[in-house]
Amino acid sequence: MTESTVVKVGMADLNVASGGAVLRTSGLGSCVGVTLYDPVAKIAGMAHIMLPSSEIAREGQLNVAKYADTAVPELIRRLKAAGADPKRLVAKMAGGAQMFSFAGGSDTMRIGPRNVESTKLALQQAGIPLIAEDTGANYGRTVELDSATGILVVRSVQFGVKEI
Amino acid sequence: MKLFNHDFEFKMDVLREVGNIGAGNAATALSRLLDKKVDMMVPTVSLLTFDEIADRVGGPEAVVVAIFLRVSGDAPGNMFFIIDQDSARRLLSGLLSLEVSEDLAYTEMELSALCEIGNILAGSYLSSLGDFTGLKMSPSVPSIAVDMAGAILSYGLLQFGVMGDDALLIDTTFLEGGQNAQGHFFLIPDPESFEKLFRALGVPLE
Numbered sequence: 001m002t003e004s005t006v007v008k009v010g011m012a013d014l015n016v017a018s019g020g021a022v023l024r025t026s027g028l029g030s031c032v033g034v035t036l037y038d039p040v041a042k043i044a045g046m047a048h049i050m051l052p053s054s055e056i057a058r059e060g061q062l063n064v065a066k067y068a069d070t071a072v073p074e075l076i077r078r079l080k081a082a083g084a085d086p087k088r089l090v091a092k093m094a095g096g097a098q099m100f101s102f103a104g105g106s107d108t109m110r111i112g113p114r115n116v117e118s119t120k121l122a123l124q125q126a127g128i129p130l131i132a133e134d135t136g137a138n139y140g141r142t143v144e145l146d147s148a149t150g151i152l153v154v155r156s157v158q159f160g161v162k163e164i
Numbered sequence: 165m166k167l168f169n170h171d172f173e174f175k176m177d178v179l180r181e182v183g184n185i186g187a188g189n190a191a192t193a194l195s196r197l198l199d200k201k202v203d204m205m206v207p208t209v210s211l212l213t214f215d216e217i218a219d220r221v222g223g224p225e226a227v228v229v230a231i232f233l234r235v236s237g238d239a240p241g242n243m244f245f246i247i248d249q250d251s252a253r254r255l256l257s258g259l260l261s262l263e264v265s266e267d268l269a270y271t272e273m274e275l276s277a278l279c280e281i282g283n284i285l286a287g288s289y290l291s292s293l294g295d296f297t298g299l300k301m302s303p304s305v306p307s308i309a310v311d312m313a314g315a316i317l318s319y320g321l322l323q324f325g326v327m328g329d330d331a332l333l334i335d336t337t338f339l340e341g342g343q344n345a346q347g348h349f350f351l352i353p354d355p356e357s358f359e360k361l362f363r364a365l366g367v368p369l370e
Binding site (some may be wrong): 002011012026027028029030031050051056057058060063066097099100101111131139140141144157 | 211213214215218223224227232299307308309310311312313314315316317319321322325326328329338
């Protein structure tokens, strides 16, 4: 067995990998981990999205990896630069959970589902098909995308490991 | 954050004292509840990146028990009482004299008891902070989760998310004497709340 290289993607961060390296992001709660993959060039990209829309940003220097509407286009740009063909890209996503439940939840409480909706919209606008997802519910997830196969491994405390 | 450009060290000291007063009262409450000695470490105040915050409690994938409360009122923010699984079991056996099973699943009763502990502690933290600052701060109904630290904590960072890539955290560690049960109290005031806290405490803003 060979140990493959793991490329870490932090919170509000994105990265690309190829040559059998594995992209990994840990502890997705209401955040969404979206991955794009070119199965021919075997180039993979992953973003750890925290918030649905950059319209609410009040920061000076916008961190494009943080928002669904900016992270997806940026990830496509980075993959293209790395040699992927945008027309071949397929998407998978995980996360967007609602970690805490409150009666009469406000908009902040629904952040997980909103992140999922915005990410889907951004993918749709870019014309990238979403081929698998493991989103919603109320538990945290860690995801790993293998750039050799495009398989997304989703780990959680309660349900163990699953491949999508 | 711009607010901290001036007199950084002094402002950090003030926030440390905020943690000291709040957590000091919470520690007393916990000690009464358990009828045991509870020690408290000096609070740390730090401006951390989102990833570093989860590292405080063992990394983003460490499984923790977290009680979350949203603070509303004059200086809103998020509050977490975070304990590892061993400490949760010790708290439960100390408080309820329950023999807690070793596996991951908690019963309704156990979760409810832990939630109530968090509620009492947060209540005493906030009421003493309120007395000290003259600001009105009230906790929401508590909510509990047993999951990955990263997944849980990111939830308390959303208000900071729109401002930048780091958050200011007031962290106090509790140690229950003898048995080494350990807990963290995290207070993450909303970015807008610092000005109000400083103003209430007479800290010059410029």
